[in-house]
Amino acid sequence: MHFKYQQWDERFSKGEYQSPFDSLWDTFQELLTIASGEVSQALQWLNQLDNEYGLTDDFDDYGIGDFIKELEERGYLERNPAQNTLQMTRKTERSLRRRSLEEIFDNLKKGEFGSHQTDHTGRGLERQPETRKWHQGDDITNIDSHSTMMNMLKHSNIEKLELREGDIRVHDTDHYTSVATVLLIDLSHSMILYGEDRITPAKKVAMALSELILNKYAKDSLDIVAFGNEAWKVNIEDLPYLKAGPYHTNTKQALQLARHILHRRKYANKQIFMITDGKPSCIIENGEIYKNSFGLDRKIVNKVLDEAVKCRRDNINITTFMIARDPYLQNFVRELTEANKGRAYFASLDTLGEYLFEDYIQNRKRRFK
Template identity: 50%
Template sequence: MNKKRSRTGFKFSSYEDEVKSPFDKLFDIFKELITHTSGDFDEAMDWLKSLDKEYKLTDENYTLDDFVEDLKKKGYIREEIKPDGTSNSNITAKTERAIRKNALNQIFGKIKKNGSGNHKSKFSGIGDEQTGDLRNFQFGDGLDNISITESLKNAQINHGYDNFKLTENDLIVEDTHHKAQMSTVLMIDISHSMILYGEDRITPAKKVAMALAELITTRYPKDTLDILVFGNDAWTIKVKDLPYLQVGPYHTNTVAGLELAMDLLRRKRNTNKNIFMITDGKPSCLRLPDGSYYKNSNGLDRHIVEKCYNMAAQARKLHIPITTFMIAQDPYLQSFVEKFTESNRGKAFYTGLQGLGEMIFHDYESNRKKRIR
């Protein structure tokens, strides 16, 4: 298959051996472009037209105009009339769901599903998830956990065929684990550095957030996920807002993000709580009691970083581990993350953008499988 690399960094190839319809082939590319353009349909189509011109994605049998018409018919875009009487196209909730599913398949698609998707505790006995292990019946065990086949076998062994009877001592049950919920807050840095230096760091962060949200809602529906962004301040966003997320002209107020994350988790009744933080820069901003901002982008400001260390220690006292995904490689920033992680007794990963989603997935799964103490 003939592969080429475009200016966007995507790889395109001929579709001779593909079985997808012309619409599906273009829709796969469209989902990527609409994510990169933060939901801007017109910009995404401009990119698609350029790619079509260069890579011959369509032919006379199925044109880009046909594709747009199909997007409308299938409910992926809607026309909106502006006050001046002109119209524009916007993506719909159906497209937002398709983007999240696409992100999940891209990032987590090679991971095998295991189990029903809830968090096991170390306590066995009266529970609601079968483990496959067998044990003798105990007072309080539910009747629906009794293994009839194994119990009858046990009775035959204990009493024989001639004097067959089934007693409480013969009963065998399939062991169960209690299920536990997990509450997670995902913090995304949207400071200006996330698009500096010729590298788009915000799009991979958005994809990870969408994939994690789709994973939790489809596989672990009893878990909770809150997503917040932090620049000069911090605020929560909804899952449906992720495709439209953009970087702002902000500094990095890590303290505000941590304060909000811990406030969100304090309200959760779940025992298991954790914070994931995706950032590429140093903390450079604080909001003062009078509402003004203290900012310093030059190096690591002692006043700011000490506040971060204090927040990390507070989270540790609340039994909230923080996992930091630092997508910058500067040694002095790594030293900050090391001390921050030590204060929290959490974890840190120093990574580029490649593999970020897989790392977060594995860490989430690892935390999920930890048993309640």
């Protein structure tokens, strides 16, 4: 074990002090997300920021080189022996997901949404004040000891205390639904066009949602699907590395793959969240791509709407998060939403996470029809 000693700073006692590593670590994680996990690119940007803004000027004998060394010592970076380059570790991937979750929740107003209960009572996490008779199989941790004791005393005396089954009262609990979710992320070229980075906020939302489900709603399921010319499933660990490419937008295949994934999930509640900034511009016919980047091609749009109807018949709700406000795209979103009887949000990049998280929370309260 290694210890580092440094001069006492009054900010320690006030909780205001950040070590040189912590000061650089948050910035570096943001750069890693933007760089899609390319460590060399993120470090190059960090050096440029340091040269321009003096990130390390206030640190005593601590520079970017020391930061890189500490990243390796702490297990955030490791050497790739084959390429002799630095790469992220699983620890860093988890940290990026956790940071994304914290960032989104920091932007949410307190008390805007609850803890996903339904209007039905049953086994859950939050106790209700009402009580009922105990039934076999009820969790004994929910026994109302005060009411149970009072019931027992009604037919007992000081010499003999007799507890009967009918005396036992238990608290009802809120019933928490389990939800199977597929998150669709558009990786088409338009996600990085016009000088606006739309893919980074989409990745952050996906990382945050996966971290939330993994840690708080373990009984839920989350699958990630990326789509461009085609659609493919993405592992949660791969999220930081996603990049927009020279792709068209195959919305039809994305919805189809999501529907097939949800068929295998044994959940009563199933939903699709789709993050996109453009219109559907291609489909696959007879193994070849049919594409049209100009306007709304009815041949492509109708195939997408057909898939939306199939999802509706399978009780799969589609919520579309459109991160572009082009008027002609609103017509497509309106048609898609009507075909599926789902929901749509025209979200800015700043509010994307808030919209998606609030919708996810609310959906866990209801039973889909």
